Amino acid sequence: MKNTKKNTVTFREGILSVTLFAYGSSAVMGINLRIEQDAWIAILAAAVITIPFFLIYSRIIVLFREKNLYEISEILLGKIGGKIVSALLTWYCIHLAALVIRNFSEFIQISSMPETPQIPIAIILMLTSAYLASSNMRSVGKWSVVCIFIIFFLMIFTFAASIKHFKIDDILPIMEYPLKKIVMSSILVVSFPYLETVVFLCIGETLKKDCKPHRVHLYSLSLMVIMFLMVFFRNITLLGRKMMEISYYPSYLTARIIEVGGFATRMEGSISLNFLIGGITKIVVCIMAAANGLKSIFNFANYRTMVLPSALFALALSTILYSNTMEMYNFIKYYAIYAMPFQIVIPIILWIAGEIYTRKKNKAPLN
Amino acid sequence: MNKRSARKACFLLLSIIICLYLTGCWNYRGLDQMNIVVGIAVDFNKAENLYDLSFEVASLAGANKESGIVGRIINAQGKTIFDAIRNAKRKEADKLFFGSPHVLVINKYLASEMGILGVIDFFLRDGEGRESMCVAISQEETAAIIIESTEGAIEMVSVNLHEIMREEKNIMGSAAQMEMYKIFSELSSKKRSVLLPALRKVKNGDSIVSEANGSAIIKEDKLVGFLNPDQSKYALMAQGELKSSIITLGLTHNLANDISLEIFKNKAKKSYKIEDGKIKVKIEVENHVAVSENQSFINLKDEKEVEKVEKAAEEKINKNIQSVVSTMQERYNADVFGFGEMIYKRDLKFWEEISERWDEIYPTLEVEVKSKVKIRNTALIM
Numbered sequence: 131m132k133n134t135k136k137n138t139v140t141f142r143e144g145i146l147s148v149t150l151f152a153y154g155s156s157a158v159m160g161i162n163l164r165i166e167q168d169a170w171i172a173i174l175a176a177a178v179i180t181i182p183f184f185l186i187y188s189r190i191i192v193l194f195r196e197k198n199l200y201e202i203s204e205i206l207l208g209k210i211g212g213k214i215v216s217a218l219l220t221w222y223c224i225h226l227a228a229l230v231i232r233n234f235s236e237f238i239q240i241s242s243m244p245e246t247p248q249i250p251i252a253i254i255l256m257l258t259s260a261y262l263a264s265s266n267m268r269s270v271g272k273w274s275v276v277c278i279f280i281i282f283f284l285m286i287f288t289f290a291a292s293i294k295h296f297k298i299d300d301i302l303p304i305m306e307y308p309l310k311k312i313v314m315s316s317i318l319v320v321s322f323p324y325l326e327t328v329v330f331l332c333i334g335e336t337l338k339k340d341c342k343p344h345r346v347h348l349y350s351l352s353l354m355v356i357m358f359l360m361v362f363f364r365n366i367t368l369l370g371r372k373m374m375e376i377s378y379y380p381s382y383l384t385a386r387i388i389e390v391g392g393f394a395t396r397m398e399g400s401i402s403l404n405f406l407i408g409g410i411t412k413i414v415v416c417i418m419a420a421a422n423g424l425k426s427i428f429n430f431a432n433y434r435t436m437v438l439p440s441a442l443f444a445l446a447l448s449t450i451l452y453s454n455t456m457e458m459y460n461f462i463k464y465y466a467i468y469a470m471p472f473q474i475v476i477p478i479i480l481w482i483a484g485e486i487y488t489r490k491k492n493k494a495p496l497n
Numbered sequence: 498m499n500k501r502s503a504r505k506a507c508f509l510l511l512s513i514i515i516c517l518y519l520t521g522c523w524n525y526r527g528l529d530q531m532n533i534v535v536g537i538a539v540d541f542n543k544a545e546n547l548y549d550l551s552f553e554v555a556s557l558a559g560a561n562k563e564s565g566i567v568g569r570i571i572n573a574q575g576k577t578i579f580d581a582i583r584n585a586k587r588k589e590a591d592k593l594f595f596g597s598p599h600v601l602v603i604n605k606y607l608a609s610e611m612g613i614l615g616v617i618d619f620f621l622r623d624g625e626g627r628e629s630m631c632v633a634i635s636q637e638e639t640a641a642i643i644i645e646s647t648e649g650a651i652e653m654v655s656v657n658l659h660e661i662m663r664e665e666k667n668i669m670g671s672a673a674q675m676e677m678y679k680i681f682s683e684l685s686s687k688k689r690s691v692l693l694p695a696l697r698k699v700k701n702g703d704s705i706v707s708e709a710n711g712s713a714i715i716k717e718d719k720l721v722g723f724l725n726p727d728q729s730k731y732a733l734m735a736q737g738e739l740k741s742s743i744i745t746l747g748l749t750h751n752l753a754n755d756i757s758l759e760i761f762k763n764k765a766k767k768s769y770k771i772e773d774g775k776i777k778v779k780i781e782v783e784n785h786v787a788v789s790e791n792q793s794f795i796n797l798k799d800e801k802e803v804e805k806v807e808k809a810a811e812e813k814i815n816k817n818i819q820s821v822v823s824t825m826q827e828r829y830n831a832d833v834f835g836f837g838e839m840i841y842k843r844d845l846k847f848w849e850e851i852s853e854r855w856d857e858i859y860p861t862l863e864v865e866v867k868s869k870v871k872i873r874n875t876a877l878i879m
Contacts, residue, residue: 299842302843303843303845369678370686373628387628
């Protein structure tokens with residue numbers, strides 16, 4: 131009991147860890163939506179679409195303070211129904227961790243170590259993340275506070291380098307692509323990365339009792355939007371739209387060509403570090419959430435026992451996910467559909483059931 | 498030793514061990530095992546259907562304080578560019594390292610028949626290569642001759658050429674240096690043509706050296722012609738990309754020109770309007786200059802005289818830009834000024850209507866050039 135009390139994050143740590151989580155693999159993959167200069171519209175539109183869902187997520191936390199999504203589903207859907215939902219969510223967390231591990235091992239292989247197999251890289255990533263995950267959420271919160279400053283520093287630095295080249299011509303013409311395509315792209319952004327933060331609900335018990343969850347969500351959403359817009363404007367200014375369009379890792383390419391005053395050149399090393407920090411955070415949170423899920427499915431006392439197994443599962447999964455890089459990029463198209471049940475359907479069902487449950491509970495003593 | 502310090506010692510020991518492992522790579526190569534490529538020349542051998550590549554590598558072996566690092570040429574042939582690069586390994590003990598090539602010189606026949614995007618694809622795709630490499634077109638029979646060093650050369654030719662091309666834009670403005678990733682972006686965008694530096698060999702004192710000689714016009718990734726240094730200067734000026742340059746004027750009846758104006762600031766704005774179904778493009782160029790040579794001692798304290806010089810300079814710029822623009826329109830039909838792109842960005846619907854016929858429309862555009870010259874000062878003396 132004492133342990134769980136200590137294992138909480140403050141308001142600020144909450145915001146920053148959610149932001150860092152969302153920044154994770156999106157930063158390395160780039161917000162590449164195949165709509166060239168119109169991507170910024172999609173990023174903004176996606177944020178607007180995301181707001182109601184974030185409010186639902188927050189409401190769930192408010193309804194069931196200091197409970198995670200697994201516990202909530204057991205309360206609302208009964209033992210068996212709850213366990214089924216928990217199993218689904220756990221699968222999603224593990225799969226997401228595997229996806230991120232794969233993104234990064236692909237990135238490292240393509241960008242800097244073409245002859246090194248992916249598995250050693252993935253193992254190192256996995257071990258680091260498992261170590262961090264087996265400490266507690268409080269450590270992740272503190273880690274986010276430190277890391278976000280490194281990320282922000284580098285981002286502002288590179289953004290500043292691009293600002294003098296920026297011309298309004300770079301994002302003209304506005305709305306070249308049909309509205310339908312832009313909306314489809316923004317749905318992609320909604321599912322990856324904005325709504326992936328559903329994973330945080332699975333460790334929802336860790337938010338301090340006095341924090342308002344909707345503020346955590348909305349603050350981090352605005353931070354994400356600012357970051358993604360900065361990344362987008364930087365990349366399109368420096369790379370040009372076609373080059374941005376065809377590159378797998380536009381931010382990485384941008385870092386390669388950035389030159390600040392002749393001395394700060396070849397910054398791809400620092401930018402890769404930047405990616406990795408975000409990626410590790412994402413993997414850590416996913417593994418923690420998965421371990422938490424396994425804990426409630428099998429009624430363990432502590433989630434820590436399941437950290438390494440879930441991490442190993444994610445590692446194994448990551449090696450068989452795709453047969454090549456192109457497949458990885460093609461999967462993004464279907465991801466929105468695949469993730470819908472976990473990101474939208476389950477939370478909405480739990481939210482509605484939760485509202486009914488609490489109304490009933492509040493009425494009961496009066497009668 | 499208590500438990501705490503034992504833990505500390507353990508921690509320290511582990512950190513050191515981890516450091517040892519993390520600094521190594523899977524495929525470690527030392528500096529002495531690499532041939533660092535500084536310049537690449539691409540030719541195509543039509544008779545055998547093979548790419549003929551020459552690499553200038555920095556040979557570190559003979560480097561010492563007096564002589565510095567000199568370049569050495571490696572030749573290789575292959576069915577594709579990467580094939581040729583790997584074939585080079587047959588002659589060399591060490592693998593070529595593409596971490597810092599400075600220039601990529603492309604043969605003019607290759608550029609005009611097969612296009613340049615195919616060539617730069619490999620270098621953009623490869624993780625080792627640099628997107629910021631400079632691309633140039635050789636005006637000689639082969640590209641290889643450009644990077645070949647001549648006797649008495651004290652530096653690597655490619656490094657030298659890179660510096661020349663970089664500085665051209667800042668000092669003479671007669672060649673348009675452009676990085677590889679930009680070339681890709683520009684050429685893929687709406688019917689745009691670009692200018693790339695052209696290189697040739699000339700006699701300089703006792704030796705024959707490579708020099709930048711104007712620009713090559715690349716239309717839809719194929720070479721269509723060359724501009725001489727003076728024309729390229731005005732082409733750059735019309736795009737506002739000139740960092741510095743000289744304009745000479747002959748005002749009094751002399752044999753030679755007698756006034757030099759040094760450009761300090763060059764701005765350009767292009768706009769268009771549609772009148773009676775015809776597109777009219779307007780280029781407004783503004784130059785801030787200083788008088789740096791005044792051989793006939795025109796009295797520049799007099800405002801009227803200053804105005805006269807400014808007018809003369811404006812006229813010269815108007816005339817020259819106009820002539821470059823019409824050469825581009827009539828002779829090469831190459832949209833290097835990005836008129837098409839301008840219309841696409843400002844008025845998408847209209848562009849979609851005309852983009853199919855752009856190649857026919859472009860030569861018939863009415864282009865108006867309006868330049869403004871402002872003399873800042875007359876340097877140290879009046």
